[in-house]
Amino acid sequence: MPATPDPEKPWGGRFTAPTDAFVEEFTASVGFDQRLALHDIRGSIAHACMLSECGVIDDAEFTTIAEGLEAVRADIEAGEFEWSVKLEDVHMNIERALVERVGDVGKKLHTARSRNDQVATDIRLYLRERIDGLLAALRTLLEGLVALAEREADTLMPGYTHLQAAQPIAFGHHMLAWFEMLLRDSERLRDCRRRVNVLPLGAGALAGTTFPIDRDRVAELLGFDAVAENSLDAVSDRDFAIEFTACASILMMHYSRMSEELVLWNSQAFGFIDIADAFCTGSSMMPQKKNPDVPELVRGKSGRVFGHLVGLLTLMKSQPLAYNKDNQEDKEPLFDTVDTLDAATRAFAELVPTLRVRRERLRAAAAQGFINATDLADHLVRMGRPFRDAHAVVGAAVALAVERGCTLDELTLEDYRRFDAGLDDTIFNALDMDRALNARDHFGGTAPVQVRAACIRARERIARALA
Numbered sequence: 001m002p003a004t005p006d007p008e009k010p011w012g013g014r015f016t017a018p019t020d021a022f023v024e025e026f027t028a029s030v031g032f033d034q035r036l037a038l039h040d041i042r043g044s045i046a047h048a049c050m051l052s053e054c055g056v057i058d059d060a061e062f063t064t065i066a067e068g069l070e071a072v073r074a075d076i077e078a079g080e081f082e083w084s085v086k087l088e089d090v091h092m093n094i095e096r097a098l099v100e101r102v103g104d105v106g107k108k109l110h111t112a113r114s115r116n117d118q119v120a121t122d123i124r125l126y127l128r129e130r131i132d133g134l135l136a137a138l139r140t141l142l143e144g145l146v147a148l149a150e151r152e153a154d155t156l157m158p159g160y161t162h163l164q165a166a167q168p169i170a171f172g173h174h175m176l177a178w179f180e181m182l183l184r185d186s187e188r189l190r191d192c193r194r195r196v197n198v199l200p201l202g203a204g205a206l207a208g209t210t211f212p213i214d215r216d217r218v219a220e221l222l223g224f225d226a227v228a229e230n231s232l233d234a235v236s237d238r239d240f241a242i243e244f245t246a247c248a249s250i251l252m253m254h255y256s257r258m259s260e261e262l263v264l265w266n267s268q269a270f271g272f273i274d275i276a277d278a279f280c281t282g283s284s285m286m287p288q289k290k291n292p293d294v295p296e297l298v299r300g301k302s303g304r305v306f307g308h309l310v311g312l313l314t315l316m317k318s319q320p321l322a323y324n325k326d327n328q329e330d331k332e333p334l335f336d337t338v339d340t341l342d343a344a345t346r347a348f349a350e351l352v353p354t355l356r357v358r359r360e361r362l363r364a365a366a367a368q369g370f371i372n373a374t375d376l377a378d379h380l381v382r383m384g385r386p387f388r389d390a391h392a393v394v395g396a397a398v399a400l401a402v403e404r405g406c407t408l409d410e411l412t413l414e415d416y417r418r419f420d421a422g423l424d425d426t427i428f429n430a431l432d433m434d435r436a437l438n439a440r441d442h443f444g445g446t447a448p449v450q451v452r453a454a455c456i457r458a459r460e461r462i463a464r465a466l467a
Helices: 021-027 030-053 059-077 090-110 115-151 171-196 215-222 231-236 239-266 293-316 325-354 359-368 373-382 387-404 413-417 433-439 448-465
Strands: 156-161 164-170
Touching (some): 030 059, 030 215, 059 090, 090 115, 115 239, 115 448, 156 171, 156 359, 156 433, 164 171, 164 359, 164 373, 171 239, 171 448, 239 325, 293 325, 359 433, 387 413, 433 448
16 A cells, blocks of 8 residues: 555655554654754754745745745744654654645745754754853953952962962962963854854755755855855754863853852851852851852863763764764753853852952961962072072971961071071061062063952953954
8 A cells, every 4th residue: 555644744645554652752862852942943044035035936935935934934933833743853843834725835844854964953053042142241341350459459368289389370360370371262162153153054954965955145144254165064063062062161160169169168168259149049057058059060060061061072973974863962962051051151150259258367367378488488599599498498487387376477587597597587577478470560460460460451352262
């Protein structure tokens, strides 16, 4: 007996039996790819416009299709569109709705394209838009960090290595370190966007089409910078999604490091900052608790983004050319990465301007960690001692201060002369932490004057990087 096409399946003519209900559910993507709907409609209108300009369909047919798609768009935006699992994905749901509205002319829309190049185009349109939104939010965060750095340019704090107090720095200098990390992230995202913004449509299922099409015209209509050169690669590769997720992973790693410091600094043990109540929650049992939930969650969410990167790499690593159904699994990790990164960026953009810096607590912590030891050693070098000898003298002085439970500036000159008889009272100038902070007066240094100059440059760099 001849095959009886399944009226619900656009490809049903090849089959003689309906799809198993479980398989229908298992293979459907409409539950998550419907977020591509508006991008799918935009791409379809551009495709239909090109078909009419190339004479594949006539102008009246294009007008009917475009108006029908706009009506479908209105239903989707109003929340009145009914999605069907039987129609598998966002593309077939929209096409069926179009045909129901405009009749058989709607069936001409799919001429000279495949769902393979269609979905690749939709994802690129979606990701391009979301990258633009992320870059705007990142700009707000970067500007907030610069404002905080400028405000705290004179605020003394201990700088750390190995989480041990090391040398005096300005709090503003520390904020500018965060700024540098995130500015690089914004540059990576912008560069990634360039490779996202390449048009796959026109590649067909894998080999192109026999119809006379103008891919450059579609690229122009959709705002793509270039057209994919190879039809096999255009429909089957997802390295643009992997690259974005890699950029997102680096950015989330930076957010996690920032979060770790915020959590530590907000604790009673450090007490360097206060995070506003709006970004904290309490305990259901302990009434005194104020927990820094936002940075803790950002720190935790970094792991899921790292996992999505590994998942996408694994998804693609064994696929032969060209398109395979495996690629349906690209969307959920990509969508979740975008959502997670967007939420973390917006959270930090709102949190940073509200931070209250506890300047006296920072100064007190700086006084406890012998962070002026390197400056004293440098002073001895300027007096003519070899650095290794100076290092040994100051190390012995630190050991004595630890034994007595005092700071280096509380030792006497006689104490120091036990280790170097030629020392004089100028050593106490070197022990002054404010002098030590201001002495690092060079490009990239932590002196307040350099922090303020770096803030001016930072604003100019934001404008260049995110213009």
